[in-house]
Amino acid sequence: MSSSVESLVNKEYKYGFVTDIESDMAPKGLSEDIVRFISARKHEPEWLLDWRLKAYRGWVKMTEPHEWPNIRYQPVDYQNLRYYSAPKTGKPFGSLDEVDPKLLETYEKLGIPLSEQKILAGVAVDAIFDSVSVGTTYKAKLAEQGIIFCSFGEAVQEHPELVRKYLGSVVPASDNFFAALNAAVFSDGSFVYIPKGVRCPMELSTYFRINTAETGQFERTLIVAEAGAHVSYLEGCTAPKRDENQLHAAVVELVALEGATIKYSTVQNWYAGDEKGRGGIYNFVTKRGKCAGANSKISWTQVETGSAITWKYPSVILQGDNSVGEFYSVAVVNGHQQADTGTKMIHLGKNTRSTIVSKGISAGQGQNSYRGLVKVLPKAAGARNYTQCDSMLIGNRCGAHTFPYIDVQNSSSSVEHEASTAKIGEDQIFYLKQRGLNTENAISMIVNGFCKEVFKELPMEFAVEAQKLLGISLEGSVG
């Protein structure tokens, strides 16, 4: 049984190809000069360079966290990495017609068409290739409603006042080792601004692609929803198969003002390494949202299937009264993958509510850890949290771990935590086989059922993609 189980979760990585394109690269290594190099390449204003340099000087004094996360790897050699690589295209921020056809072809192979005739209906896409954005679809249409959706680099040029106001306001440059590194060398990413009262008419999406060898990707995403605004955003990620590990250290900041809603979904499918555990992406990501206004809501949904190592805790600071934070997660580890992921819900405002639903699936020799913090501060009267944390084991060489931290500092709040661990049963598989399903479909059905509460939170198109990723057929069309 277990061999067929593994072959299912072990499907060949489809996105492992390399695009042969000439790139403008920074020399290897990290120093103040490299920080200046990146800033200069991006024609940044002085204040931003200063912000980067300050972050860099802070980072130099920090150490890579190896003590508390439940992940094992050799420390990264930061001097042997490249911090900037951009395809040599024409002018920056040009129209999509001017983008190198090789890049368009790359995204088409990934299922993300960017050319005008083929763009996905109802979904605007910002495509990030190594360190830069190669193009953003539906930009003009969104601008009609005052929505800004563009690359981070473009936002720095076109909307410096907004960037300056919110950059680092949720994840300060000094927040942690990887966030500090990102602040120093971040190259591109997406910027979203939804004006007051506007409901974004389509899904916004960024597709991240790492291409160049020995290059890290350090993107930064900033989403600001003004009072009463509403936006749903999705990111997807892939990378070529390479024998050496590649570093991805991103930062995402979300700001929701009074009554605003931000829904942020991730389908992460970075290359996970080969069957011996060689290569794969180190995914060290800091994601945090701030419910700054009353009655605001931030919801994270993540489906994490890739990366050799995943280290991320999409969190919500519930500052506004009655604000709501949600975290829905499916994390799959197989082969030699390791994931230490979860969330932090920080309750500051009155009657704030948070929900955490985490589904961990471990197969092969994978190690999956849920790590979550629920913190309720003295002024957060009437705060409520519900946490559900389920693990599924496939085979007997993998592991599931749970590290919940609960810190409640007032007496009118309630915190609930439920956890379960189950092994996918031979009896369950046999039952479905006896009804005519083959092993692959049987496991798909069981895993799909296990993840259902999370998949139903994803936008429809991406729910399909996520289920395909797990080799799962779509459920729920009947009954």
Added chain:
Amino acid sequence: MLNIKDLRASAGGVEILKGINLAVRPGEVHAIMGPNGSGKSTLAQVLAGHPAYEVTGGSVTYLEQDLLDMEPEERAQAGVFLAFQYPVEIPGVSNAYFLRAAYNEIRKARGMEEVDSMDFIDLLEEKLKLVEWESEIMSRAVNAGFSGGEKKRNEILQLAVLEPKLAILDETDSGLDIDALRIVAAGVNKLRSQDRSFIVVTHYQRLLNYIVPDHVHVLSSGRIVRSGGKELALELEARGYEWVEAAEAMA
């Protein structure tokens, strides 16, 4: 339809079936009775292909095919259905979705077109009546939180939808109160036909008052020690299993 010859099987190195011989013709209902540990459920599981059992000898021919050479899903697709003694829970998967997936797998294997959800709902409405059930049961997750009786009823509903040629009922009566037993048995009786055979595994004669068998076999220590008509079940009920076990010991 089904021809079992000198079938031997073991689990964890312990031999449980020690040479079973049984022939089932189309339309026949065979009851397999016997005390706990006699190998009744093992026989049912082995016929369905449960991986925990190792077949160590003998043969099973089903519609001119070597049944033992087929994967469990191939047996199901060929029309072998096992109503489980302990139906398994599949959380998060709706009963309707599961049943349609199974129905379509079996249709596909037979070269028939898959049915869409709308057509399937019509089919379901029909079958639900057979087990006196409301359609709300279809949106619940497969067997999750079902009572013992509901689980058994769900097995018979699946039997009705999948329309097998050979249905094996493994202690379908265990854990049923008298009303549930009546509903389940009535469902089975409506599904009896000239080209559908049943193997009814049961510990008690009670079920056979409702599902009247053509043949009754008594299993003891992995062998069929006695075969007869439906009156054999009544005799067993009156005299107890010690009677056949003693008779076997004498032989």
